[in-house]
Amino acid sequence: MTRIALLHYSAPPIVGGVESVLGQHARLMADAGHQVQIVAGRGEQTEPRIPFIHLPMADSRHPGVLAIKAELDAGRVPPGFAELVNRLTADLGQVLEGVDFLIAHNVCSLNKNLVLTAAIRNLANHDQPCVILWHHDLAWTTSRYRSELHAGYPWDLLRQAWPGVRQVTISAMRQQELADLFQIDRNDIAVVPNGVDSARFHKLEEQTRDYVKTLGLLAASPLLLLPVRITPRKNIELALRVCAKLIQHFPGTKLVVTGPLGPHNPANVKYFEKLDALRKELKLDNVVHFLAEFMPAY
Secondary structure, eight states, X not given: OOEEEEEEEEOTTSOOHHHHHHHHHHXXXXXXXXXXXXXXXXXXXXXXXXXXXXXXXXXXXXXXXXXXXXXXXXXXXXXXXXXXXXXXXXXXXXXXXXXXXXXXXXXXXXXXXXXXXXXXXXXXXXXXXXXXXXXXXXXXXXXXXXXXXXXXXXXXXXXXXXXXXXXXESSHHHHHHHHHHHTSOGGGEEEOOOOOOHHHHTTOOHHHHHHHHHHTGGGOBSEEEEOOOBOGGGOHHHHHHHHHHHTTTOTBOEEEEXXXXXXXXXXXXXXXXXXXXXXXXXXXXXXXXXXXXXXXXX
């Protein structure tokens, strides 16, 4: 079992783009059988399987961090900076003991907490854990941050490719942007777009999710939905013939007929048998699906 820690300034239930992605990643990794923990300066445990570890100095809004950031933004490294970095490095080392992979989201590409950035840089000098830097935004290429950035340490940590660290970006555009900033080959940077949980996004109920999975509907393109009863006056055979034409140009075509057989006319059974025969004739067995075949109540 792989032990993974996900790190950011804050975590769910704090609302934010990176926070949302981090929470989704944690759930997916746990679903895949990994041992996952979330480390952040703000947040709380939202999943029984995924521990939340509170590390106050990881917070971008910690009073001490904000005081240091004010000095750094002005181009001054405050006297206590190195001490705080060493202390946070030690705290991280304890929290991450036994962890195989540390995935740090955005904290090594933005200047919101350079104490944390420097502490992770110290950890990257060791074999354990393996450090993956997941970049959503880049301070050095964003105009609103430029007045806060200066030549030298610790600001340069945000524009250097650290040895032995895996770089990940969320898009091909960001990949090229990071490659130019780090002056490295873009192929040395992985691209993992932010995904969408289709079931949550579309608010699909459990039965619908089962149909989507069983019938392979997520791969359909186009997906045609016919929400009608199976009765002759609906002219469903026309939909089947349309699908037979569509698959010649769009092999991913699927049609789902959601309605049951009309309940009051026994001739509807014969009509369904006619549709099934037409489906076989047109070789649409894996293209056209009648939910009436899956629901006894229909």
